[in-house]
Amino acid sequence: MASNKGLGRGIEALFSDSDIQSEETVSEIKLTQLVPNPYQPRKQFDSNALADLANSIGKSGVFQPIIVRKAAMNGQYEILAGERRFRASEKAHKTTIPAIVRNVSDEQMMEIAVLENLQREDLTAIEEAEAYNTLMTNLKLTQAQVASRLGKSRSYVANYLRLLGLPNEVKTMVQKKQLSMGQARALLSVSDKDALRKLARKVYDQTLTVRQINKAIEEMGTSTKPKRAKKTSRATRKSPFLRETEDQLQDRFGTSVSINNTPNKHGNGKIEIDYMSNEDLNRILKLLDIHID
16 A cells, blocks of 8 residues: 555645656646546536536636546546546537646545545535545545544544445435435434435425434434443453454444454354445445455
């Protein structure tokens, strides 16, 4: 793995390697030679904002060069930063765009895509969650490491990752900004997926607040808030080591993890990892480097 340069220090922190010269050449590259960053977390671009940018580019051109790297396919370039300018240039019927070519690794490319969008774009909560999950899965980072490299708290990253356990229909509502981050987080406490979908539609139709959502969940009786654990005996009480191990596993998988140290009939303990959907299970399997065809 490449060096862990802190993302929180800005995009330029990723370009401080000795092979990058202080004086760079700006070249005009054909739009047909450019392909989007495969790690781009943004799935939707505001059409009105894109139209405004295209109008500006049509009149005045592109003032800030985009940043690209040479792609594996001969003659093509992958966009590291500046996909909005690229898309707007296409809409403005431009044939070329000013660009700086840089030599960066896949890891740096992934980090740049996430950082540029987090700093400069209004990502949806789902796009942000998927960006964190991409860093964790592809770079084999923990939540704490992702949080540190992005200059955020671990709980902040964990709260976003939990959204990936929502049913697809509800995630689409969050993606379309029909549900806010706070509303989506409140819905996570509903265990029954059909009930969750039904309540999500009600939240959107009636514009329910988080307080109203929590009240509706209490009335439904489907909250999955953990029940108070029964008092354990001294023999089964978890040691500081086990509690710390649980914390680290929860950090790694972005979900609740429990280590049961009470021996079964075979004398073995067990580790339980919670997941909320098939998609969430697949996310955890990827983190375990388990691939099922």
